[in-house]
Amino acid sequence: MPDDVHRVTIKEIARRCGVSPGAVSYALNNRPGVSEATRARVLQVAAELEWVPNRAARQLSAARSETLGLVLARSAQTLVEEPYFMGFVGGVESVLSECSYALALQVVADLDEELLTYRKWAAERRVDGVIVVDLRVGDPRIAVLRKLGMPAVLVGDPTLADGMPCVWTDATAAMNAALEHVASLGHRTVARVAGRPDFGDVWIRDRAFDLATHRLQLAARIHHTDYSAHEGAAATRAALAEHPRPTAIVYDNDLMAVAGLAVIQGQNLRVPEDVTVVAWDDSPLCSITRPTLTALSHNTVGYGAEVTRHLLNALTGAPPQPHLYSTPLLIIRESSATPPG
């Protein structure tokens, strides 16, 4: 039998303090309207009774839910494969729990369902704001969120954000670093195993790749995938079948890089002697393969945390500026070497 038959409310606190519930509310919320003496008494009694505000009641009257929303429009299976998301969510959580905000997490199949979720949340007043990930080129979510008046922070490049608040990492600089690294080792032919071309991040990286390879006078080719290990392996086979064969391959995530590594080695090619491999998203995977993988490292946990802080700031009325979180750092490991011959 639960021992919480009698729930603690501000009415109870008011009774014990001999004041009205309204006064208690003022006291607990640190607002003017009560004397310091009364406030102290109220706070003490509230602490003694272990009072906790009822979220629903507060939300109903104050019209804020103290909840942020995050929709992931990917299959559950993709989420299993991508370590990226769990880290991001963990970072979001770490900030929210500090200020007793909650996270509403929804996993849906596609963008249309994601839009429905936003509409529902807006109607229900379910969340105070949302974090939008996997930004697309010409993203339809931007217009919907604007129309709904839903505060949002987009995770992605300002060129994709159409003026909405956003937090981004400098993928262009990162791509430059990777290609300059490869070029400086003497490679002349490189391949890029990219994610889905409709994803904004991929589009940005594609452009950066094109520009950098042109500038560095590298022969180059891009293979698009759905980010999965399976397609990463297939793209690697396609890349290795080209003439001239690329001597360096840059991947869009580390799962595909690891899958690609196995494909390369399976064709009796050596890494890094025959092929240099560079990964993106430096999860522990990159450190446990043989050879270990050169990777563009960024802190997904910190990224999630920073995005969340940015959204919370925006909710307090601060006009949000596009905010560069960081530039992925190139970590050079065993999979980098000069090309053969």
Add this chain to the structure above:
Amino acid sequence: MPDDVHRVTIKEIARRCGVSPGAVSYALNNRPGVSEATRARVLQVAAELEWVPNRAARQLSAARSETLGLVLARSAQTLVEEPYFMGFVGGVESVLSECSYALALQVVADLDEELLTYRKWAAERRVDGVIVVDLRVGDPRIAVLRKLGMPAVLVGDPTLADGMPCVWTDATAAMNAALEHVASLGHRTVARVAGRPDFGDVWIRDRAFDLATHRLQLAARIHHTDYSAHEGAAATRAALAEHPRPTAIVYDNDLMAVAGLAVIQGQNLRVPEDVTVVAWDDSPLCSITRPTLTALSHNTVGYGAEVTRHLLNALTGAPPQPHLYSTPLLIIRESSATPPG
């Protein structure tokens, strides 16, 4: 400017239908008390106006939040590394979204914080029930949840659940399958690289490992770790340093198995010719290594879904029985072979 200045409430629907708000509530909730004609009219008007129930209001009066809670007491970094959780969460989500329940996800540092979270949720009436993962031996959460009267489903073996509703996979049978596989190949010395010994799952597997190796007359040794790639690698080094050297190693998750694989190969030992490797949790990782890894495969997405359905059933009053979800299936891949000599 948002176009939702005038929010749709049941009062508005009542006005348009010429009935009282109470009648509208009965109609919308499919309860007796209104005629079919009125119900139809109400439903039609509600649909036209795109009415969505206000969660806070409903929660406040009905005293249910239509939210389930899930606390993960692991570091954000661990969560990044373990594909397991994201799949589980995805499975939970897939069931919840179908019945418009929400998930409150909280990531905390340790069990004490987890207990605090439960207390807070109970006081706030934040969740209708919780899913408890990473069950421990003599788990302190069981007593707390009982005392709070918080409906819960434990993810783990009935022997650890102390009579609480639980959903489990048969780790003992899985361990038997793995060791019989290894023994039938002719191995006589095996090592087990296990997770944290205070975790119930690990304890169950430890016992199953001891019993099975004894029954099959295998020389055996267990190395405990914190599940991380780093300690998985260290444990592998320790195992390989023993005399006689084990010719087969069974890992508690696939991340450690992959890390161990690199260690083995780094000591110029061949997999599977010199050492057979068996992983647990068959994420895509096991299929992209060279060689591919034999693994105890289970569907984490389905597991999360099943656990959630079980909790939802329990909430409707059905007396919950311990429920066996499935037995992990041994998938034999390239990392299995007869021992050398």
Add this chain to the structure above:
DNA sequence: CTGATGAGCCGAACCGGTTAAGTAACGATG
């Protein structure tokens, strides 16, 4: 001494639903 000012608190409305209790209309029953 009087009236204005404002700090400190009370009472009540309100948020948007749910639900118990009450009521009017109506058909069935004795």
Add this chain to the structure above:
DNA sequence: CATCGTTACTTAACCGGTTCGGCTCATCAG
């Protein structure tokens, strides 16, 4: 025809906070 039981609603209390208008009383200038 009086009585009873249903059906189909209405009314109003309630959940637990927030917030606003108004009341009381001390303070202080005129």
